[in-house]
Amino acid sequence: MAKKSAAKIKMEAAEIKRAAAARREEKKLRNIIPVSNDDVDLDYYASVDQAWVEIGLAAPARRALIDDGLFKLSDLRKTSLAAVKELHGMGPNAIRILINEMKKADLSFRK
Numbered sequence: 724m725a726k727k728s729a730a731k732i733k734m735e736a737a738e739i740k741r742a743a744a745a746r747r748e749e750k751k752l753r754n755i756i757p758v759s760n761d762d763v764d765l766d767y768y769a770s771v772d773q774a775w776v777e778i779g780l781a782a783p784a785r786r787a788l789i790d791d792g793l794f795k796l797s798d799l800r801k802t803s804l805a806a807v808k809e810l811h812g813m814g815p816n817a818i819r820i821l822i823n824e825m826k827k828a829d830l831s832f833r834k
Contacts (some may be wrong), residue, residue: 732794735771736792739768739771768782768789771794783812783814784810784813787810788810791810793807796824796828799825800833802832802833
């Protein structure tokens with residue numbers, strides 16, 4: 724499978740953010756608390772989460788990072804470790820994987 728261009732990834736990311744915002748607004752209006760797989764469009768996530776799949780992150784962690792606008796390892800430089808830990812879906816194993824991959828790539832979180 725060919726790599727997607729940066730512009731295409733950016734366009735898909737914007738589309739995902741708009742769809743997520745629309746779903747959040749709809750949930751607020753309906754006052755629905757639990758999230759089911761029916762509320763999540765998994766095809767959108769699958770189209771932009773290749774970088775996270777390659778390093779072995781679980782699906783909830785991948786979705787949390789994508790919803791926060793973090794699509795590849797180098798994007799983690801924009802945010803602090805504490806902010807990443809606060810994301811819903813980021814467990815201790817996901818944090819451990821991210822820290823190890825950041826060290827391998829000689830990158831660091833924002834202070």
